[in-house]
Amino acid sequence: MFLIIPIVILYALKLLEVSFMEQVSWWWINGFAFAAFIWFEFLERMLGLDKRKDDMHHKKMQDERLKRNFKESKKK
Template structure:
C-alpha cells in the first residue's frame, strides 16, 4: 500500500509541477507503476502474502464467533 500512495503522491507532484518534481521524468512514475503491478499480481502470490491476509481475517472471525458463543452460553447460566 505504501507503494501505491507513493505513486499517487508523485503523480500529483509531477502534474502540478511542485519543486524538484517538476523535472521528474514520467518514466520513473511509470516504472513504479509497473513495479507495483508486478508486486501485487505475481510476487505477493508467490510469497503467499495474499493467503496469509485471508487466513488472518478468517482467524479473527473464528475468534469472534467463539467469544460470542461463550458469552451467550455464560448468559444462559
C-alpha cells in the same frame, strides 16, 4: 497500500509541477507504478502473502464468533 499511496502522490506532484518534480522524468514514476503492479499481481501470490492475509482475517472472525457465543452460553 504502502506502494499505491506514494505513487498517487508522485503523479499528483508531477502533474502540478511542484518544484523538484518538474525535473523528474515520467519514466521514473511509471516505473514505480509498474513495480507495484508486478508486486501485487505476481510476487505477492508467489510468496503466499495474499493467502496469509485472508487466513488471518478468517481466523480473527472465527475467534470473535467463538468469544461471542461463549459469552452468550455463559449467560444462560
